[in-house]
Amino acid sequence: MYNYTLENIKQPNLYKNIFPYDEIPKVVFNGIQLPMDVPENIWITDTTFRDGQQSMQPFSVDQIVKIFDYIHDLDNESGIIKQSEFFLYTEKDRKAVEVCMERGYKFPEITSWIRANKNDFKLVKDMGIKETGMLMSCSDYHIFKKLKMTREETINMYISIVEEALKNGIRPRCHLEDITRADFYGFVVPLVNRLMDMSKESGIPIKIRLCDTLGLGIPYGQVALPRSVQGLVHGIKNVCNVSDENIEWHGHNDFYSAVNNSTTAWLYGASSVNTTLFGIGERTGNCPLEAMIFEYAQIKGTTKNMELKVITELAEYFRNEIGYNIPVKTPFVGSDFNVTKAGIHADGMLKDEEIYNIFDTDKILGRPIVVQVNQYSGLAGIAAWINTYYRLKDDNKVDKKDSRVLEIKKWVDDQYKMGRTSIIRNDEMELLVKKIIPEVLEKREERAS
Template identity: 25%
Template sequence: MQYYTSPFNKEIELKFPKKITIYDTTLRDGEQTPGVCLDKQEKLEIAKKLDEFRIHQIEVGFPIVSKHEKDTVSTIAHEGLNADVLCLARTKISDINAALDCDVDGIITFMGTSDLHLEHKMHITRQEALNTCMKSIEYAKDHGLFVAFSAEDATRTDLDYLKRMYKKAESYGVDRVHVADTTGAITPQGMTFLIKELRKEINTNIALHCHNDFGLAVTNSIAGLLAGANDVSTTINGIGERAGNASLEELVMSLKLLYGKDLGFKTKIIKELSEMVSKDTGLEVPYNKPVVGKNIFRHESGIHVDAVIEEPLTYEPYLPELVGQKRQLVLGKHSGCRAVKAKLDDCGYNVTKDQLCKIVKRVKEKREEGQYINDDVFKDIIRNIDEPIDP
């Protein structure tokens, strides 16, 4: 048995779309994390690893930003990946031409649609915004691109206007519309309502681009899928502006194990993907980060360790190998005899019961003195026990 989740999950009837597309935006929105700048080789390596993971689509950059960015997008587009290669473009002909020069499979073109954005960022009317968006969609479709239209700040946009914008985009042949929760300001219940309302009006695919300002990006994404959306935007390690985006690893593993929706991804390389992005961006993964954090499969508490040694799923919802992790038993102030005995066995030491008790006592003391019990400290404890211990 590789995982064991709550049986109550199956008591609720849920309806996901038959096909779910995950498009990863680590290389575009993830790179907008303050202080992060990926070079061409780093982006290429991450894109290739995402392709190995079997991701469906990769948003690889924003080519109009710079000559270097355009060259990077073009390089990835010509790498021969199985994943569709997308890039970002404003609703400007110059941006779309830059994407065409790169030979990408498609674009995500965007415009703020909330009154907040229209008034204070772009200084245009709703009708002017609609006209500009449709011209861009028409131009991109005429040039053979896959076109997704993203309504920036969609979750704070007037509903009737949002419906009008998406319906018009659909009539212009857009392949997908994106609901961008730009400031992470919607609840799962609000997302459910919004997607159901949009589904009354449009038939084209709906994608979700959720930010994590309130820690709800993954939850909102799943709520949106259950309400009728088809596709989800993610980033590795959940990186991105402010609190980041919906985490690829959290979304994929939640769908696979909690909801029984296996999208065919090669989950065993999740940890490798996470470490690659962490190294290239310089953003350390929090120790308690779900799925990929260092502490997710580490156990110290004596009660926990005793149970985990006998059956790992007592304190793990799934086995670490599923995501490329390894289990670790950590010695510290909460360790008991069984954990210390397991560590002694790993090191090849045979001890008496009395010796074991002394070692456990010293392990606790050392940790409370502020020392981390690594292999060297542990062996030093063994050497300093009064009576000799047989190796």
């Protein structure tokens, strides 16, 4: 195998043919089709308390602990959410970590994140954490423009901090920042090869996190480096001989590709993908944790014993306790994600909810389908609202041909004839049903008892 050596160039390679800056970045194709290589075991890691938290008002200690408990309950000892990483810089952060460590949970394991310097490393040692991430910027944008160093000086700095970790028996997780703009063979491969040599000598695994810092990764095939997610993962695994379980993808969503890129990383050899709850994070955010749970379910055909209804509880906690505004159309967690407004869709719901619902959202997420009533709902929409809102099943369902449904529709139509522009609220519909079809409430009470 070819031995790649560091190219200690004097001028940075900024790939201006791909990233001209005054234009939208380009996709360059190389015609090379790489084989899929799905690891036997894949999992999710969480950075809500690190990358996610730094993009919004910091959480309190109580909020961190509560969210950590929720993530544990969601995982439910399945090991699908394997780790969660924390900052250690403030007294508040360290207190939160202490309380979370006292919980004694196996999953998610608590890890930390530091910059590549020995002062930061002391924090990890003092807390007794067994694994830490450490920042290793690897594109020439960062090496030359931010660090103001040469490639050789940069690698030597990174190696020294990893040596310090290994001396203390702590697993290093190397965050290769901005890898989708980095010189893969001239810098990344020589760095990772040295890290793998150190891992072999010490007997301590060294993890490689591929950080798509600006969301520039491209998931589809035959794309040239440095933007190819397939190429990056395949190269780290096969050129640098990094094992599946020690490869992790960390992606941002600047080009709407965070989920696709993370899934692609799984499919081409990375066991781990890094996420945040609801995709919170810098700029457009990180890859959403809840999205990757459903990607995992589709790839593996199971979520083991996870408690997926906790996703709904977490969303409610973020809305009500943290004041975070989850966009209403967000899949799985937005208030409108399974809400039907179109009359023709509502008509399908009346016949069989499987026609227009992605899966049994009530059973899996505790989110029954909802139909909103407006000027376009028609008889089918009103009947569907009644059946879904009151969770009426089988013979208890109200038919759209019921004359009482027509009476409600006339009231709705009159509202819009008088100039109304807003939807009909649920409380208004409740009053109408109570007045016109009171037995619906009786049926609901019978079902509840």
